[in-house]
Amino acid sequence: MKTWIRTWIKTAVFIPLLLVLGGCWDRTELNDLALITALAFDKVENNQVRATVQFVLPQNQSGGGTTGGGAMGGGAARRTSVRSETGFDITDALSKLQRVIPREMFWGQCRIYIFSESVARTGIREHLDFLIRFPETRERAYMFVSKGEAASALELFPPIENSSAEVLRKLSDLRIGIRVTMHQLSLMLSGDSRTAILPMIYILPKTESAGPFQTIPYLLGSAVFKNDKMVGQISERVTKGVLWLRNEVKGYTVVFKPEGSEGLMSLKPVKANVKLIPKIEGETWKMTVRVRTEGDIIQNGTIMDPMNPQLLAVISKGFKDDVRKRIESALYEVQRRHKTDVFNFAQTFQRKYPKQWEKMKDRWDEQFSKVEVNTEIEAKILRPGLISSPEGVPKEEVKKK
């Protein structure tokens, strides 16, 4: 009798448990969520901030790529939509945004955060605090600064990807320009030099045949931050030099003119390994930039035969000089004009000379522009590509020596 009651009690307890344990009672399914793909920060009057989110329109996702495009009246399928709202800070704006988005905002897929230039110039600290403190955002998301309004980059309907956010992510993943994740940005700003660099985005002028808003945002140059404020902008050319100094060169193209020749020589992919070696001698702080780089020839506009070791040495020297020029122009621009240590010299000094660094810490800004930089470059050309001697040049005219 007793065991009979026990069995019943157990069953009475466990059957309701089964109902709860399935997790169905508070499930959140995909059609309860608005998948946010990008968030843009813009500045409006009264020191308020405008948040613009781009979210996925689910019904247009399937089949969108090939057939859907034509069905949408010739233009690109509208696979995303944007909403924006203004608030005292970003959280305020986002909570207001939820009022105009019927589904709960889901941040796990948001990989793109864009600050407008005016927001960047007034300071991004409070926004970054939110992004890092909020548990739903991802540290691997990419950060950008937009020229002009940040929201306009999200309003576009790119012809090739599903959303402009996806375009920005793919462009960043090509590693042509600078690529900064939220985690890296926070590291840079809390590092010893308290500087940061973020890629700038512009909107590509649309082609004539494209419909309205049918274009993409793209990356060009970069924005330089001191503390948490944007202090300047550097060109694409200088950004490439900065990439060398930050040791972020991967699959790069280098075009240069070897000594004593008419045409140009192009190398791709160029790989590089860059080491910063700090040295303090008395009052002067020195930095040696040791670059080891190598590349394959992809185009030869000269009449030199790269298979000839002597000529190859000439070509290599041209390569080396070009790398030096790139680095030096970046140094000149950043060190003398912006006086902002985006190369993280501060950290290398701090790690090697902690005592001297402690004394210099507060005066680093002025000291940085005084650091003497030497370059030690070792440049190698490894392969000639598929052809050895220059194409379309008769054998007799090819320069052999």
Add this chain to the structure above:
Amino acid sequence: MLEKGKISAFQMGLMMYPTVLASGFLVLPTITAQFAQNDLWLTGILAALTGLVTVYTVTRLHELYPGQTVVQYSEQILGKIPGKVIGLAYITYNLHATGGVTRQYAEFVTGNFLYKTPLLIIMGSLILLSAIAVRGGVETLARSTVIFLPAFIFPVFFLLLLLPDLDVKAIFPVLNHGVTPVIKGSFSMMGWMNELFLMTFLLPSVTDPEKGRKWGYISMITITLFLTYSSLIALFLLGPNLGSRVYPILIAFRYVSVGSFLENLESLLLAMWVIGNFLQVGIFLYAATLSFAQCFQLADYRPIVFPLALLSLIIGIWDVPNFPVFGLLVRSAVPFHILSTYLLIPLLLLAVASLRKRKTSRKEG
């Protein structure tokens, strides 16, 4: 003898691993980094030394008074009344620790995963599960450790996938601010290491107690290695930011991305954290129950498991008003709590006990 179950020394060593690490490895990197910054990996050495002392003390005491736990032999060593006082201290402290560990687990889960679930549900479900395990006796605890431990250890190796994102040079400059910050940072880690003293409640059930010390040391060394490993990964990833991140290992798990398909591994961390905390709370609750039963000389400890579990749940909720206070507690008070209950009292007991033994042997001789 209250506990009829039998475990092996090897099982005991395994049980100690989650006891120290489950709560330790998620928060210790931050706490030690706040004091020692980039020298946090050195704190393991000092902590290992205290771990050595703890393991030696507890096994030596068990050699002197075989088959007894600290609650029992403290009465023999110090006399009835002081012994009972120490017994009471262990009851309260073990209950308090059970509550604290559960609270820490629940804070992590509500803060990062189940935002809407009340604290009570999360804490209650874990304590209930652990209480059921404790009611099953020490063998149940030991077997669940053996079964679940791989699931607790294995995910840690996924952190190696972070290798491309790690900056090994973040370790420099070594000892920039001298040894003092390292010693300060060691205190919390030493506290965690002292939890190895909970072996005292397991040793009487061990069939081969002579191997207890060996497995204690092995467990201690693996714990130190794992703590140092996770601290270093956190340091290499977060650098100067480490001290300001509440759960650095969570960030590390979230940051893993291999070929953009192996991502968002934090669910793995949560699974691991649930398993580890279940085992840890189980051991702590078992220690609290056993100390209570032995202090008041009960015939069986099973009837009091659920009441004590409820008590520790209440302690866990009432003890701490919010996370900042909890953080302050863990940083500044807990190391000294643990240090005094799990290291200083046993050392005192050992000192008195060896004096007594010498006295009696001199009388005999």
